[in-house]
Amino acid sequence: MDKQMSLSGLSDELSQVRTKKKEFLSQIERIVPWGEWIELIRPHYYKGERGNKPYDLERMLRIYLVQNLYDLSDKATVAEVIDSRAFSEFCGVESSNQVPDGDTLGRFRNLLLRSGLQEKLFAQVVYLLQERGLLLKKGTIVDSTLIAAPSSTKNREKKRDPEAHSVKKGNSWHFGYKAHIGVDKDSGLVHTVKVTSANIHDVTMVPELLTGDEDSVYGDSGCLGAEKREDAVLFNVNGQGKRIRYKINRRPSQSKHADNRSRGQIKRREKEKSSVRAKVEHVFGVVKGQLRYRKTRYRGLRKQIAKLNILFALANLILADRRSCLTAEISVAAALMEWRIYALPGGIFPQGLSFCVFCGVAFSFWK
Numbered sequence: 001m002d003k004q005m006s007l008s009g010l011s012d013e014l015s016q017v018r019t020k021k022k023e024f025l026s027q028i029e030r031i032v033p034w035g036e037w038i039e040l041i042r043p044h045y046y047k048g049e050r051g052n053k054p055y056d057l058e059r060m061l062r063i064y065l066v067q068n069l070y071d072l073s074d075k076a077t078v079a080e081v082i083d084s085r086a087f088s089e090f091c092g093v094e095s096s097n098q099v100p101d102g103d104t105l106g107r108f109r110n111l112l113l114r115s116g117l118q119e120k121l122f123a124q125v126v127y128l129l130q131e132r133g134l135l136l137k138k139g140t141i142v143d144s145t146l147i148a149a150p151s152s153t154k155n156r157e158k159k160r161d162p163e164a165h166s167v168k169k170g171n172s173w174h175f176g177y178k179a180h181i182g183v184d185k186d187s188g189l190v191h192t193v194k195v196t197s198a199n200i201h202d203v204t205m206v207p208e209l210l211t212g213d214e215d216s217v218y219g220d221s222g223c224l225g226a227e228k229r230e231d232a233v234l235f236n237v238n239g240q241g242k243r244i245r246y247k248i249n250r251r252p253s254q255s256k257h258a259d260n261r262s263r264g265q266i267k268r269r270e271k272e273k274s275s276v277r278a279k280v281e282h283v284f285g286v287v288k289g290q291l292r293y294r295k296t297r298y299r300g301l302r303k304q305i306a307k308l309n310i311l312f313a314l315a316n317l318i319l320a321d322r323r324s325c326l327t328a329e330i331s332v333a334a335a336l337m338e339w340r341i342y343a344l345p346g347g348i349f350p351q352g353l354s355f356c357v358f359c360g361v362a363f364s365f366w367k
Helices: 003-016 020-031 034-044 057-069 074-083 085-091 102-114 117-131 202-209 260-277 279-290 301-342 353-366
Strands: 139-148 165-169 172-184 190-197 216-219 245-248
Touching (some): 034 117, 057 301, 139 202, 172 301, 190 301, 202 216, 216 260, 260 279
Parallel strands (some): 216 245
Antiparallel strands (some): 165 172, 172 190
């Protein structure tokens, strides 16, 4: 048996196997606006005029995205890029000499942090989605989620993160930060991100999450009374001063003394609000489920703002890709149904609308 041939064949076979990790990274390869992001970062990156030549900017950006997509530390990211075939192919790595060490990756992340580039990358994604008609901003859903922080005092200062705080949710206490987001009610995509310590109440952040263009605002019972506060946004800007409707879910205790008929009407109205507000949970599902970001490894509010901006930028791209694929599938299904209705017996297409629609939709879907 020729041992070298068998190893070569095994290597070729492994490179062609499709895994979930490869499929996910191929999706990221397709949906990230690489050209725009690289041009945004390049003015702030090392010029290489003195000393050693800096690592390739696109490769550093890809390694940084791998770190955020899988919630890895600096050293773990470097190790995974070297060990994992999927990661090395995504980052364009052919040799271990092309991979920076953990300290270099940390300096690259801090370079982005000092220049506020994570927020700019998120803003650019929002702009691109708005240009393609995926962000209409006719209504906003406001919500928040807790991000846990390490409560250990085993560090140099012998104390916890001074910018993180504790909050009670239900019967449990949580220590960390809170991510407040404003989500478009039609597409479910995030247009505004604000990060605070965990003890900041949701209702105080509502005005900062609105764009001023919406006609309605949705939120859970934690946002009750938002329209009555002094800093409340009551009229939109582009709607000729039209009043914004606040559709906030009521607490169950507010309707416990109503009669059966009124309780049924209240239940239907609350269900209508919740059916719209549920879109915000899809975003949190991507960030905390798919991207696995439930607990921060960094100290300080500024680092949390940067981290969450890049995560919600990636979540927007993932959700927008899901939505466009779903729309395309529905269009193809409709075209196929039209073909089945209008196709002549014997498999001959009529010369007219149905064949043209079928071809046009199929082309746009597979393009």
